[in-house]
Amino acid sequence: MTNNSTPIACDLLIEAGWIVPVEPHGVVLANHAVAVREGEILAVLPISEARIAYRPTETISRPQSVLMPGLVNAHTHNPMTLLRGVADDLPLMRWLTEHIWPIEAAVIGPQFVADGIELAIAEMLRGGTTCCNDNYFFPDVAAATYRKHGFRALVGLPIIEFPTAWATTQDDYFDRAGEVHDLYRRDPLVRTCFAPHAPYTVSDTSFERIRVLSDQLDVPVHCHVHETAQEVADALKQHGMRPLARLDRLGIVNDRLIAVHMTQLTDAEIALCAARGVSVAHCPESNLKLASGFCEVEKLRRAGVNLALGTDGCASNNDLDMFGEMRSAALLAKAVANDASALDAASTLRMATLGGAVAIGMGETIGSIVPGKRADLACVDMDRIETQPLYDPISQLVYATGRQHVTDVWIDGRAKLRDGALIDIDTAALIANARHWRERIAIIGTKS
Amino acid sequence: MTNNSTPIACDLLIEAGWIVPVEPHGVVLANHAVAVREGEILAVLPISEARIAYRPTETISRPQSVLMPGLVNAHTHNPMTLLRGVADDLPLMRWLTEHIWPIEAAVIGPQFVADGIELAIAEMLRGGTTCCNDNYFFPDVAAATYRKHGFRALVGLPIIEFPTAWATTQDDYFDRAGEVHDLYRRDPLVRTCFAPHAPYTVSDTSFERIRVLSDQLDVPVHCHVHETAQEVADALKQHGMRPLARLDRLGIVNDRLIAVHMTQLTDAEIALCAARGVSVAHCPESNLKLASGFCEVEKLRRAGVNLALGTDGCASNNDLDMFGEMRSAALLAKAVANDASALDAASTLRMATLGGAVAIGMGETIGSIVPGKRADLACVDMDRIETQPLYDPISQLVYATGRQHVTDVWIDGRAKLRDGALIDIDTAALIANARHWRERIAIIGTKS
Numbered sequence: 055m056t057n058n059s060t061p062i063a064c065d066l067l068i069e070a071g072w073i074v075p076v077e078p079h080g081v082v083l084a085n086h087a088v089a090v091r092e093g094e095i096l097a098v099l100p101i102s103e104a105r106i107a108y109r110p111t112e113t114i115s116r117p118q119s120v121l122m123p124g125l126v127n128a129h130t131h132n133p134m135t136l137l138r139g140v141a142d143d144l145p146l147m148r149w150l151t152e153h154i155w156p157i158e159a160a161v162i163g164p165q166f167v168a169d170g171i172e173l174a175i176a177e178m179l180r181g182g183t184t185c186c187n188d189n190y191f192f193p194d195v196a197a198a199t200y201r202k203h204g205f206r207a208l209v210g211l212p213i214i215e216f217p218t219a220w221a222t223t224q225d226d227y228f229d230r231a232g233e234v235h236d237l238y239r240r241d242p243l244v245r246t247c248f249a250p251h252a253p254y255t256v257s258d259t260s261f262e263r264i265r266v267l268s269d270q271l272d273v274p275v276h277c278h279v280h281e282t283a284q285e286v287a288d289a290l291k292q293h294g295m296r297p298l299a300r301l302d303r304l305g306i307v308n309d310r311l312i313a314v315h316m317t318q319l320t321d322a323e324i325a326l327c328a329a330r331g332v333s334v335a336h337c338p339e340s341n342l343k344l345a346s347g348f349c350e351v352e353k354l355r356r357a358g359v360n361l362a363l364g365t366d367g368c369a370s371n372n373d374l375d376m377f378g379e380m381r382s383a384a385l386l387a388k389a390v391a392n393d394a395s396a397l398d399a400a401s402t403l404r405m406a407t408l409g410g411a412v413a414i415g416m417g418e419t420i421g422s423i424v425p426g427k428r429a430d431l432a433c434v435d436m437d438r439i440e441t442q443p444l445y446d447p448i449s450q451l452v453y454a455t456g457r458q459h460v461t462d463v464w465i466d467g468r469a470k471l472r473d474g475a476l477i478d479i480d481t482a483a484l485i486a487n488a489r490h491w492r493e494r495i496a497i498i499g500t501k502s
Numbered sequence: 503m504t505n506n507s508t509p510i511a512c513d514l515l516i517e518a519g520w521i522v523p524v525e526p527h528g529v530v531l532a533n534h535a536v537a538v539r540e541g542e543i544l545a546v547l548p549i550s551e552a553r554i555a556y557r558p559t560e561t562i563s564r565p566q567s568v569l570m571p572g573l574v575n576a577h578t579h580n581p582m583t584l585l586r587g588v589a590d591d592l593p594l595m596r597w598l599t600e601h602i603w604p605i606e607a608a609v610i611g612p613q614f615v616a617d618g619i620e621l622a623i624a625e626m627l628r629g630g631t632t633c634c635n636d637n638y639f640f641p642d643v644a645a646a647t648y649r650k651h652g653f654r655a656l657v658g659l660p661i662i663e664f665p666t667a668w669a670t671t672q673d674d675y676f677d678r679a680g681e682v683h684d685l686y687r688r689d690p691l692v693r694t695c696f697a698p699h700a701p702y703t704v705s706d707t708s709f710e711r712i713r714v715l716s717d718q719l720d721v722p723v724h725c726h727v728h729e730t731a732q733e734v735a736d737a738l739k740q741h742g743m744r745p746l747a748r749l750d751r752l753g754i755v756n757d758r759l760i761a762v763h764m765t766q767l768t769d770a771e772i773a774l775c776a777a778r779g780v781s782v783a784h785c786p787e788s789n790l791k792l793a794s795g796f797c798e799v800e801k802l803r804r805a806g807v808n809l810a811l812g813t814d815g816c817a818s819n820n821d822l823d824m825f826g827e828m829r830s831a832a833l834l835a836k837a838v839a840n841d842a843s844a845l846d847a848a849s850t851l852r853m854a855t856l857g858g859a860v861a862i863g864m865g866e867t868i869g870s871i872v873p874g875k876r877a878d879l880a881c882v883d884m885d886r887i888e889t890q891p892l893y894d895p896i897s898q899l900v901y902a903t904g905r906q907h908v909t910d911v912w913i914d915g916r917a918k919l920r921d922g923a924l925i926d927i928d929t930a931a932l933i934a935n936a937r938h939w940r941e942r943i944a945i946i947g948t949k950s
Contacts, residue, residue, distance in 0.1 A: 138890070139897040143846035176887045342833035343901075345842040372901040373888060382830070385790035394793040398591035439624045440821060442586070442933050443940035449587040453791075453820040458906035485890050492891035 065467060066090040067110035069101045070121035070433065072447045076407050077422035080400035082447050088121060090429040093467030097425055114462065118437035120447050122403070123422050124184025124430035124463060125376040126410030128335040129276075129314045129364025133170030133190045135177065136161075136491045138368040146282075146344055154369055160498045162219045166491075167192040171199040173488055176479050177374045178205070181457030182432035184465045187312065187335070187364065187414050189249045189276055191220035194234050197244045203479070206430060206465055208414040210249025210276045211235060213260050224260055228267075235271060243466060247274040247312075247414070253297035254285055261304040274310050274415045276335075277301075280323075281315040282346045298323050307332060312413045314364065315340075316354075317347030324350070328357040333413030336405065338382045340366030351383065352391040355401060362413035363405040377457040380406050384452050399452040433462035513915060514538040515558035517549045518569035518881065520895045524855050525870035528848035530895050536569060538877040541915030545873055562910065566885035568895050570851070571870050572632025572878035572911060573824040574858030576783040577724075577762045577812025581618030581638045583625065584609075584939045586816040594730075594792055602817055608946045610667045614939075615640040619647040621936055624927050625822045626653070629905030630880035632913045635760065635783070635812065635862050637697045637724055639668035642682045645692045651927070654878060654913055656862040658697025658724045659683060661712060663705050672708060676715070683719060691914060695722040695760075695862070701745035702733055709752040722758050722863045724783075725749075728771075729763035730794045746771050755780060760861050762812065763788075764802075765795030772798070776805040781861030784853065786830045788814030799835045800844040810861035811853040825905040828854045832900050847900040881910035 066089070073086040075098060087104035089096040099107065141153035167190060178186060188196055189210035200207040211231035212220065221227040235246045248264045250256040256277075268275050280286060280297055289297045298319075301307050309331030316334050319327075327334065336349050355361055365371050365379050380402050387397035411421025420430045434455055436444050441459060444450055463471035470477055514537070521534040523546060535552035537544040547555070589601035615638060626634060636644055637658035648655040659679035660668060669675040683694045696712045698704040704725075716723050728734060728745055737745045746767075749755050757779030764782050767775075775782065784797050803809055813819050813827050828850050835845035859869025868878045882903055884892050889907060892898055911919035918925055 136891060138893075139902055140891075140893045142894070142897045142901060143843050145842050149842065173887065173890070180887060339833055342837040343842065345836040345840050345844070348837065368902075372897075375888075375904075378826070378829075378904075381826075382833075385787055385830075386834075388793040389790040389796065392793050394593050394597065394791065395591050396793070437933060439621065439628060439929060439932060440823075442621070442936035443584060443588075443943070445586075445588045445940060445944055446590070449590040449820075453590060454587055454816075456823075456826075456904060456906060458904060481887060484887060485885060488890035492893065495891070496893060 061107060061109035062096070064089045064091040064096055064108050064110045065112065066429070067104055067108055067113045068121055068431065068433070069104065069113065069115045069117070070119050071117045071436065072120045073098060073423060074120055074122045074403065074448055074451065075423035076123050076404055077424050079404065080448065088423060088429070088431065090467045093428055095423060095425050095427050095429050098423055116433050116462070118435065119461065120434045120436060120451060121423070122432055122434065122451065123407040123420065124432050124465065125182050125406050126362070126414070126421060127178065127183050127186040127364055127374060127376055128312065128362030128410040128413050129337055129366055130174070130186050130188055130374060131190050131367030132174035132186065132188045132196070132374070133167040134367035134369045135174040135374065136166065136170040136488065136495065138372045140369065140495060142372070157495055157498050161495060162191060164192055164195045167195040168199050169487055169491060171196055172203070173484055174374055175200070175203050175205050176476055176481065176484055179463050179470050179476060180460065181375050181377060182434065182460040182463060183374065183376050184430040184432065184463060185410070185416070185420060187276060187410070191218055193246065194237070197234060197238050197246065200244045201241060204243065204465055204468055204470065206243045206420065208274065208276070208416070209234070209238070209244060209246050211246050213248060213250040213264060214255050215257050215260065228263060235273070245273070245415070247276050249276045252278040252281070252285070253289060253300060258304060261301065261306055265305040268310050274312055274413070275306060276312045276314070278315055279313040280318040283318055286318045298326070302326065312362070315346060315349065317341055317349045319350060324353055324357045324359065327354070327359045331360070333360040333362055333409070335362045335364045335413060336383060337364045337366040338386045339379060340370045342386070343370055348386070348390045350390060351387045352393065352396040355397065360409055360412050361405045362410040375457050376406055377455055380452050399449045402452050403448060429464055429467040431464045432460055435459045435461050509555060509557035510544070512537045512539040512544055512556050512558045513560065514877070515552055515556055515561045516569055516879065516881070517552065517561065517563045517565070518567050519565045519884065520568045521546060521871060522568055522570045522851065522896055522899065523871035524571050524852055525872050527852065528896065536871060536877070536879065538915045541876055543871060543873050543875050543877050546871055564881050564910070566883060567909065568882045568884060568899060569871070570880055570882065570899065571855040571868065572880050572913065573630050573854050574810070574862070574869060575626065575631050575634040575812055575822060575824055576760065576810030576858040576861050577785055577814055578622070578634050578636055578822060579638050579815030580622035580634065580636045580644070580822070581615040582815035582817045583622040583822065584614065584618040584936065584943065586820045588817065588943060590820070605943055605946050609943060610639055612640055612643045615643040616647050617935055617939060619644055620651070621932055622822055623648070623651050623653050624924055624929065624932055627911050627918050627924060628908065628922070629823050629825060630882065630908040630911060631822065631824050632878040632880065632911060633858070633864070633868060635724060635858070639666055641694065642685070645682060645686050645694065648692045649689060652691060652913055652916055652918065654691045654868065656722065656864070657682070657686070657692060657694050659694050661696060661698040661708050662703050663708065676711060683721070693721070693863070695724050697724045700726040700729070700733070701737060701748060706752060709749065709754055713753040716758050722760055722861070723754060724760045724762070725754070726763055727761040728766040731766055734766045746774070750774065760810070763794060763797065765789055765797045767798055772801055772805045772807065775802070775807045779808070781808040781810055781857070783810045783812045783861060784831060785812045785814040786834050787827060788818045790834070791818055796834070796838045798838060799831065800839040800841065803845065803849060808857055808860050809853045810858040823905050824854055825903055828900050847897045850900050851896060877912050877915040879912045880908055883907045883909050
C-alpha cells in the first residue's frame with residue numbers, strides 16, 4: 055500500500071496517544087495516527103509508520119489524548135436550545151400547556167430556528183458532537199443553518215395533523231417536505247428525513263403516505279414512539295392496539311424507522327424491532343426528567359436491535375452533552391437491567407457514534423474511524439486531573455470524561471474546534487443573542 | 503448595622519450577578535455581594551449597599567456568575583481516586599474479589615491514602631466542592647492531608663470486624679480511632695466521626711461501643727446501610743431482622759447517623775428515619791453503576807428526612823463531580839417517583855450543600871450563605887455557550903451547569919481556585935504522580 059521511497063500526500067495527519075476507532079468493537083490503538091485527504095480517512099496506522107508513509111500539509115500531535123469518532127446525537131430539537139431551563143420541575147401536561155406551547159406559539163419562526171440552531175451547533179462542537187438528527191419546524195431554515203456552519207445533520211421534515219407556523223393542511227406539510235428534501239438531496243453534509251411527530255398526532259393516511267415516499271426517496275423516518283405508558287394506554291382505547299402495532303400495520307416498522315424513547319416495550323415488540331431492523335434512539339435523561347419511564351436498552355442490545363443515543367431538546371434535558379448522555383445511558387442501563395455488567399462502555403460508545411450513524415442512514419459514511427469514511431473526529435484530553443489515572447481509554451471516555459475535555463473537532467476533515475476554541479463561530483455574539491431571546495421569552499413565560 | 507460615614511473593614515467582598523444562599527430556600531438574590539472577615543460571612547447585601555458599607559482588602563467582581571455555598575460531598579472514599587476506572591462493567595462480587603480487593607491489598611498504606619486524597623482535593627476544588635465526608639483506612643493520614651491543603655472534611659474512623667493494614671483487633675480499631683479523634687477535636691477544618699463499614703461487616707458489640715462513644719465524643723456515625731436487596735435478604739437470614747431494625751435495636755438509629763445508600767426502604771423505615779432525625783446520604787450514580795437499586799429520595803424528602811448527596815468513591819462513579827451528581831439525583835428522582843415535579847432544583851441544591859452540612863454535624867457552620875457561617879463559597883460562570891440563555895439560576899445550576907463552569911472557590915474565606923486555576927496545588931506534579939500509581943496498579947490488575 056505505502057511506498058517507502060515516496061510518501062503519499064495528504065491534508066492532515068492526526069497523531070494521538072490512543073485511537074478508539076469503534077470499529078473493530080472495543081479496540082484501542084495506542085500511538086496511532088489518522089491520515090485524511092479531501093475530508094476522507096485514508097488510513098489508520100502506527101504513528102511511526104504514518105510519519106514515513108504520509109506527507110501531510112498539517113500535522114496535529116496529541117500524545118495525551120484519545121481520538122474518537124465525532125458523536126452523533128440521534129434525537130434533538132435544536133431550536134429549543136433557546137428554551138434551556140425555561141420551565142423545569144413541572145408535570146408533563148402543565149409544562150407543555152402552560153409554558154412550552156405558549157412560548158413556541160409566540161416565537162416560532164425562521165429567526166428562532168436559525169438562532170437556536172446556531173447556539174446548538176456551538177454547544178455540540180464544544181462537546182465533540184459532529185452530527186445530529188434534528189426534528190423541528192422550518193426544516194428549510196434548519197438545513198440552511200447546518201450547511202452554513204459545515205455541520206453534518208439529518209433534518210426532519212415534520213408531519214403533524216394540525217396547522218403550525220410551518221404548514222397548515224396535510225398536503226401542505228407533504229408539499230413543503232418534498233421541496234426541502236429536493237433542495238438537499240445531493241448535499242455532502244445535510245440530508246432530510248420524514249419526521250412524523252408521534253403515533254398520537256399523525257393519522258393513518260399520513261403514515262401511509264410517509265411509507266410510500268420514504269421508500270421512493272430512500273430516507274429514514276424519525277418518530278417519537280412509546281414515550282410514555284399513557285401514550286400506550288390511550289392508543290389501546292382509541293385504536294384497540296398499541297402504537298407500535300399500529301405503525302406495523304401501516305408498514306412503518308422497518309429498517310428506515312428511528313423509534314425515539316421506546317420506554318414501554320414487551321419482549322415481543324423487542325423481537326419485532328430486531329427482526330425488522332428498527333433503530334431505537336434512546337434518550338435516557340429526557341426520559342428521567344419528564345418521568346416518561348425506563349427504556350430496556352440492555353434487552354434491546356441483547357436482541358440485536360441497533361441502538362442510538364440522543365439528548366432530546368434543551369427544554370427537557372437541559373443540554374446537548376453527549377458525553378453526559380453516554381454516562382447516564384451506561385449507568386441507568388445497569389440499574390434497569392439489575393446487572394452491573396449491562397451496557398458496557400464500548401457498547402455505550404458505539405450507541406453514541408456508529409449506532410447513531412446507522413440509525414440515520416449514514417452508517418457507511420461516518421460513526422467510526424475506518425479508511426473510506428468521512429473524517430468526523432474528536433480529540434479528548436486525558437491529561438487532566440479529572441481523567442487521571444488512565445487505565446482503560448474506553449471506560450474513561452464513558453465514565454470519567456466530560457465534554458469539557460474535548461479539545462479538537464473535525465467535520466468532513468475540516469477543523470471546527472481547535473484547543474477548545476471554536477474556529478469560525480463568534481461566541482460572544484452568540485451569547486449576546488441568547489440574552490436577547492431570553493429577554494423576549496421570559497416575558498411570555500410570565501404572561502402565560 | 504452599617505454606619506454610612508465609616509465603612510467596615512473586611513478581608514474580601516465578592517460581588518456576583520446572582521447569589522443563591524440556599525437559606526432561605528429557593529431564593530435568588532440578583533446583584534448581591536458577600537462580605538467576609540477572618541473566614542466568616544459578615545453580610546449578604548445588594549452590591550450598591552456593600553460598596554458603601556464595607557471597605558474590603560480585596561474585591562472580586564463576577565457580574566455574570568452565580569455565587570453559591572461550596573458543595574458538600576456527603577459520601578466518598580477519596581484515596582480510591584487512584585482506582586478511577588480500574589475495573590468497570592463487572593458484576594459486584596467479581597469487581598470486588600477479582601479487582602478492587604486484590605489491588606487494595608497490594609497498595610493500601612499511608613502513601614496511597616495521601617496521594618489519592620491530594621488528587622481528590624484538586625478534583626473537588628475544580629468542581630466547587632469545599633467539604634467532604636471521607637471514609638477509608640488510615641484516617642490519620644487522611645486528616646493530615648486535608649489539614650495540609652486547607653480542605654474541610656469529616657474523616658471517618660473505620661470500624662470493621664477483620665484485620666487490615668490499618669488495625670487488627672476490635673480493640674485496636676477503637677484505640678486508633680480514639681487517637682485520631684483526639685488529634686483533631688479542636689481543628690478548625692477537619693473533624694472525625696465513627697465509620698462502621700456496614701451492618702454486615704460490623705458486630706453488635708462494636709455498634710454498642712460506637713453508640714456510647716459517639717455520644718461521649720459528640721460525633722456522627724457514617725455507615726453504609728441497605729445498599730442492596732441482597733444485604734437485606736442476608737440480614738433477614740442471619741439476624742432475623744432487616745439491618746435498619748438491627749441498628750435501631752443497637753441504638754444507632756438517631757440524629758448522629760449518616761445512612762448511606764438506603765436503596766431498600768419500607769414506608770415504616772422512612773417514617774422511622776424521619777422521627778429519629780437520621781440523615782440519608784444519597785449516592786445515585788454509584789447505586790446505578792453497581793446496580794444496587796433505587797433510593798426513594800422524593801418519599802424521604804416528603805417525610806422530612808434530611809437528605810445529603812455523595813459521589814461515593816471513584817472506583818464506582820468514576821468521578822467526584824457534585825454538579826453531575828446533583829443532576830443525576832434530580833433526574834433519577836423524577837423517574838423513580840413517576841412524577842416530573844419530584845426533587846425540584848432548589849431541593850436538590852439543598853441536598854448538595856446544607857443537607858450535607860447538617861448530615862455531617864456542620865449545619866451551624868457551613869452549607870448556606872448566611873452571616874455568621876464560615877465562607878465556603880463557589881462561583882459559577884453563567885456566561886458560557888452551555889449556560890445560556892439563563893432563565894432561572896437555580897435550575898441552571900442543577901440541570902445545565904457542569905463543574906467546568908466553576909471559576910472561583912473559597913474555603914474558610916481562603917481562595918483555593920481563581921479563574922479556574924488551583925492556587926496552591928501543583929497540577930502537573932499531581933498528574934505525574936497519578937501516572938506513577940497507574941503503572942504500579944495496572945500490573946496488579948493484570949496479575950489478579
